[in-house]
Amino acid sequence: MTDAKAAFDAPMPHDIAPIENVPLRVQVADQLRAAILSGRLRPGTSLVETALAEQMKVSRAPIREAIQILENDGLVETIAYKGKRVKPLTAREVAETYSLREVFEVMAVRRILENNAPLDALRTHCDEMTAAAKADNFARLVAADEAFHHALIRLADHDLLAASWRNLYLRIHQIMALRNRDERNLEEVAGNHPPIVQAIADGDADRAISLISDHTRALAAFDPAGIVQAM
Numbered sequence: 585m586t587d588a589k590a591a592f593d594a595p596m597p598h599d600i601a602p603i604e605n606v607p608l609r610v611q612v613a614d615q616l617r618a619a620i621l622s623g624r625l626r627p628g629t630s631l632v633e634t635a636l637a638e639q640m641k642v643s644r645a646p647i648r649e650a651i652q653i654l655e656n657d658g659l660v661e662t663i664a665y666k667g668k669r670v671k672p673l674t675a676r677e678v679a680e681t682y683s684l685r686e687v688f689e690v691m692a693v694r695r696i697l698e699n700n701a702p703l704d705a706l707r708t709h710c711d712e713m714t715a716a717a718k719a720d721n722f723a724r725l726v727a728a729d730e731a732f733h734h735a736l737i738r739l740a741d742h743d744l745l746a747a748s749w750r751n752l753y754l755r756i757h758q759i760m761a762l763r764n765r766d767e768r769n770l771e772e773v774a775g776n777h778p779p780i781v782q783a784i785a786d787g788d789a790d791r792a793i794s795l796i797s798d799h800t801r802a803l804a805a806f807d808p809a810g811i812v813q814a815m
Contacts, residue, residue, distance in 0.1 A: 612640060612650035620659050620670055621754065622726065623761040627672040631660060657754055673759065681755050686800040688749055689733070692740035693792050696784055701739040706781045709735060713774035725770050726761050732777055776802075 616636075619625040631651055637644045651668050654660040661671040695701075709732035716724035733756075737749045776799050783792035 608642060608646040609649035609653065612642060612646050613653040615640070616650055616654060617657065617659065617754075620654070621757045621761060622723065623758070625670050626762070627670050629670045630666075631668040631670065659754060659758070673755075673762075677755070678759055681752060681759065682800050684752060685756055686797055688745060688752070689736060689796050689800060690793050691742070691745060692736050693780075693784060693796050694789065695740040695742060696736070697787065697789050697792065699741060701741070703739075703781055703785055705735040705739070706732060706777075706784075710774075710778045710781060713777060717770035717774040720770060722770065725773060729760060729773065729777075730757060 616625065616631075625631075633644045633647045633651070636647045640647070651660055655662065655668070659671055660668050662668055696703075709728050712728035713725055713732065716722075716728055737746055740746075780792060780795045780799065783795055
């Protein structure tokens with residue numbers, strides 16, 4: 585068999601991804617969700633269909649459907665006689681979100697220690713945060729920060745914990761982005777994480793739990809009203 589014939593008869597690889605036919609409303613919702621979660625669309629911002637349709641170069645129908653998706657996510661609310669807006673954050677909601685987050689992440693740290701889980705992913709995300717801070721790249725820092733905490737939950741290897749975390753994830757992401765954007769001390773944000781990983785690597789449960797608890801409580805002290813007033 586010639587080389588050309590062999591190449592022609594070779595089987596197709598299995599890792600070629602299919603073309604996704606994503607509905608326009610989902611694409612619009614994804615973009616708006618990303619803007620809300622990153623803090624670019626801040627709490628209290630009005631969502632005007634005509635303005636968004638013009639900006640995103642689509643008709644009003646997918647905008648309306650996308651906003652409904654985000655309302656179902658709990659990120660958008662309807663104000664009578666005024667329309668839709670990004671749902672404001674309250675001090676109580678922030679406190680409740682982070683009190684649960686502390687419970688979840690402390691549990692994750694305990695399980696990582698018990699299972700002697702590998703820490704390579706956590707170290708990689710720490711390095712990425714450090715690099716993002718040095719480059720003063722806020723978006724890159726937020727992404728690496730998010731990845732770190734997702735990895736922490738994933739390494740706990742606990743399905744119910746992971747499912748419960750996903751229910752909190754949208755608000756956690758939004759609060760983190762707003763709080764970090766407000767501080768703008770990116771090196772301090774990045775520097776909070778390596779000591780947690782080192783304490784886990786050292787097998788020092790008390791120190792690791794203390795550090796992760798302090799980290800979540802510091803974020804819980806974020807004042808959402810201050811962000812809205814500064815808009």
